[in-house]
Amino acid sequence: MDLAVEQHSFWKPGRKSAPGFAEQCRQLTEARAEFDWLRAGSIIVQQQALKDFAQAMANFFARTHKRPAWRKRGQGEGFRIVAVKAGDVRRLSRNVGEVRIPKVGWVRFRWSRAVPEGAKSFRVTRDRAGRWFVAFAAIPEPIPAPGTGEVAGVDRGVAVSAAVSTGELLPAPTLRDSEKARLLRLLRKLARAGRGSNRRGRVNAAIAKLKARESDRRKDWAEKTSTGLARRFDVIAVEDLKVRNMTRSARGTIEAPGRNVRAKAGLNRGILAAGWGLLVTRLEQKAPGRVVKVSPAYTSLRCSVCGIVDREARESQAVFRCRSCGYAANADVNAARNIRDIAAGHAVKARGGDRDAGPVNREPQLVLLSV
Numbered sequence: 001m002d003l004a005v006e007q008h009s010f011w012k013p014g015r016k017s018a019p020g021f022a023e024q025c026r027q028l029t030e031a032r033a034e035f036d037w038l039r040a041g042s043i044i045v046q047q048q049a050l051k052d053f054a055q056a057m058a059n060f061f062a063r064t065h066k067r068p069a070w071r072k073r074g075q076g077e078g079f080r081i082v083a084v085k086a087g088d089v090r091r092l093s094r095n096v097g098e099v100r101i102p103k104v105g106w107v108r109f110r111w112s113r114a115v116p117e118g119a120k121s122f123r124v125t126r127d128r129a130g131r132w133f134v135a136f137a138a139i140p141e142p143i144p145a146p147g148t149g150e151v152a153g154v155d156r157g158v159a160v161s162a163a164v165s166t167g168e169l170l171p172a173p174t175l176r177d178s179e180k181a182r183l184l185r186l187l188r189k190l191a192r193a194g195r196g197s198n199r200r201g202r203v204n205a206a207i208a209k210l211k212a213r214e215s216d217r218r219k220d221w222a223e224k225t226s227t228g229l230a231r232r233f234d235v236i237a238v239e240d241l242k243v244r245n246m247t248r249s250a251r252g253t254i255e256a257p258g259r260n261v262r263a264k265a266g267l268n269r270g271i272l273a274a275g276w277g278l279l280v281t282r283l284e285q286k287a288p289g290r291v292v293k294v295s296p297a298y299t300s301l302r303c304s305v306c307g308i309v310d311r312e313a314r315e316s317q318a319v320f321r322c323r324s325c326g327y328a329a330n331a332d333v334n335a336a337r338n339i340r341d342i343a344a345g346h347a348v349k350a351r352g353g354d355r356d357a358g359p360v361n362r363e364p365q366l367v368l369l370s371v
């Protein structure tokens with residue numbers, strides 16, 4: 001089956017590596033002009049691909065995302081199908097389902113999650129390990145607030161993935177020690193493998209498999225953690241931090257090319273490993289209107305007990321010790337308490353107002369396709 005999907009990769013407007021920006025625009029125009037030729041494939045798939053591309057361009061001009069890149073093999077491969085009818089998805093048995101893909105036909109997948117009622121679109125993607133997924137666009141059901149009035153602050157930590165103002169530390173699972181050791185061995189092997197050799201391909205596949213495993217665990221963690229927080233607290237406060245922007249800045253800007261690149265690269269790995277972005281996305285979906293984003297200014301330097309901002313208080317990455325009142329705590333928990341307190345203040349001001357939940361991100365749930 002995965003061949004059937006792979007054959008349909010011809011809808012992609014181009015496969016040149018890293019063309020210039022003007023070149024990309026030209027190629028897009030050409031791709032549209034040559035729609036007759038492209039018509040050989042599924043029109044729905046092509047239209048969606050172009051639409052996605054146009055959106056990526058719009059995001060680039062709005063400076064919220066990086067410039068869209070041409071898809072590389074093994075990276076971001078996939079397509080979107082819209083106008084899905086009720087009969088296009090059916091369940092064959094407890095664990096097996098079938099979905100109709102235009103021009104491909106019926107494709108089986110492992111029914112690993114409930115397919116949402118009335119899903120209007122789905123996306124077929126391939127991860128780095130070469131696994132195909134079908135993802136039905138669905139917003140997770142909102143979880144009712146407990147009604148206790150309790151506000152929780154959650155801080156994105158580096159030492160831990162997330163710290164809660166209650167003092168809980170929520171470490172996202174990563175690879176086990178034995179898996180990390182295997183990954184290191186594979187990376188060393190890769191360095192020795194000749195370019196384009198079969199061995200290199202095998203090593204790469206094994207590395208991708210391990211990384212996919214880590215990513216699966218992180219996604220699972222984000223689902224469970226967001227559900228737990230949405231159930232337990234009426235309001236969940238997080239830092240208003242654009243994780244994307246932070247990670248991008250490590251490469252440097254025109255004004256400050258590559259400043260602190262190495263240190264930041266290390267920090268960024270930590271942030272990304274923590275799966276923070278996905279956690280916040282899921283929180284906003286499961287607790288719509290109950291997630292408050294606060295300015296992160298001083299949240300890591302202010303004592304959550306006496307309120308003094310002290311640059312020396314952060315003894316280490318992990319420990320906060322206030323020199324005024326003697327309060328000592330996990331540094332991420334201290335920050336989470338500040339975040340909670342800021343949000344509680346905001347909540348009072350916002351009472352009676354219409355604090356809107358903002359647009360809900362239609363982050364799809366992934367379902368593994370069988371091959």
Ligand SMILES: [Zn+2]
Nearest residue numbers: 303306322325
């Ligand atoms: Zn203090």
